Amino acid sequence: MDLLRFTTESYSEAERLRAWVKALDTMGWRSGAIASVRALRGTILAQRSLGGFDLGLLASVAQTLEPNAAGGDGVLIVLHLDGVATLLANGTRQPLAVNDLVYLPSGEGASLHFATDFRAFVARVPRSAIRGRLFASSMNAGRIAGDAGVGHVFSGFLASLAEGVEMLSANDLRPLELALVEFLVAILSVQQRETPISGLTSSQAAIFSRVCRSIDAQLGDPNISLASLAAVERVSQRYLQKLFETAGQSFSTYLRLSRLERCRAELVDPLHEKMSISDICFRWGFNDPAHFSRAFREQYHTSPRAFRHEASLDLARRVVQRISRGLPLNTDALLVPAQAAAQAGGQAPSREAT
Known part of the structure; x- marks a missing residue:
């Protein structure tokens, strides 16, 4: 896990823009249209997990932010906390209220325009973490209101x-x-529900969404089948299979990849470090550890055991690095007051590993 703490106050006025652009780049953003470079100020407090997820709190002056290639292939989720902001996407402008959410897939060409000083919380989810979840395949940038439904719950969580x-x-x-x-x-x-998948009618998309949610809720059941899902929806197996093919993936592929992603997450989860690889694969619906191992290797080009071992080594290396530098293991001790950061002067954005 890496901690990034950045403030433009650590730099001379002449160096602040360069430093801000570089710091944003590490977070997967490109900045433009800053109203007053001389008045530029900005802070970033962010964590990067072993799984490649970024969590960051940004505050700065009026400007436009758009995802860049440095952030990798993933989805940026933005919680608007303060200021006047607008989402520019798909040829439209959508004003954002405080606590609204925005999702920005990489490569979509969307941007966020902040007309005033702002604060925003950003989570970047790697594409690999949602591989196999068909909802992501047809996603465009968009806004979710933060005052009702799932948006309200997600907004509170972030x-x-x-x-x-x-x-x-x-x-x-x-x-x-x-x-x-x-x-x-x-x-x-x-x-x-608002924008059906290309190739599916509204009614087909509704069935498809319900089926995908049912699969996600039953991944641990080794007996889940196309037949049982079709029976619940009162459609034929062939009809259901065609829906998956239209969406770009077969039923069996969707099911396998969803199970593999759950297994991969638990293989490196400290909460499951005492659980055997076999128990994890059984937990998510695989009947045969040997079959699971082959499928895992085919998808991720490494064995489950090697993947888990490498993740453990990575965490151990980070701990050793901290100990060797005489740093405490508690992330609280990584933080320094903003005044101390300002006194450092001219430092590049730094990441402290824990």
């Missing part, structure tokens, strides 16, 4: 993370990664 982002440990972040993925899938299901 607001809590924003308040305590600097205090999160590695053990805290692993279950939070899973929660972020599930919230994102829920957000995408809302979008699909």
Whole structure:
């Protein structure tokens, strides 16, 4: 886990823009249209987990932010906390209220325009974490109101993370990664009800969304089948299979990838470090550990055992690095007052590993 603490106050006036642009770049953002470079000020407090998820609290002056390639292939989820903001996407402008949510897939060309000083909390979910979840395949940038329904719940969840982002440990972040993925899938299901998947009618998209949610809720059941799902929806198996094919993936592929992603998450989750690989694969619906291992290797190009071992080594390396530098293991001790950061002067954005 990496902690990033950045403030433009650590730089001379002449260096602040360069430093701000570089710091944003590490977070997967590109900045433009800053009204007054001389008045530029900005702070970033962010965590990066072992699973590649970024959580960051940003505050700065009026400007436009858009995702850049440096952030990797993923989805940015933004909670608007303060200021006047507008989402520019798909040729439209959508004003944002405080506590509204925005989701920005990489490569979509959308941007956020902040007309005043602002604060925003950003979570970046890697594409690999939602691979196999068909909702993500047809997603465009969009807004979710933060005052009702799943948007209200998700908004509250992210607001809590924003308040305590600097205090999160590695053990805290692993279950939070899973929660972020599930919230994102829920957000995408809302979008699909409003904008059906290309190739599906509204009624077909409704059936497809219900089936995908049923699969996600029953992944641990080894007996889940296309036949049982079709019976619940009162349609033929062939009809249901065609819906999956139109959406871009077969039923069996969707089911396998969804189970593999759940297994992969638990293989590196400290909460499940005592659970055997076999128990984890059984927990998520695989009947045969050997079959699970082959499927895992085919998807991720490594064995489950090697994947778990490498993740443990990565965490151990980070702990050793901190001990070797005489740093405490508690992330609270990483934080320094803003005044001390300002006195440092001319430092590049730094990440402290825990």
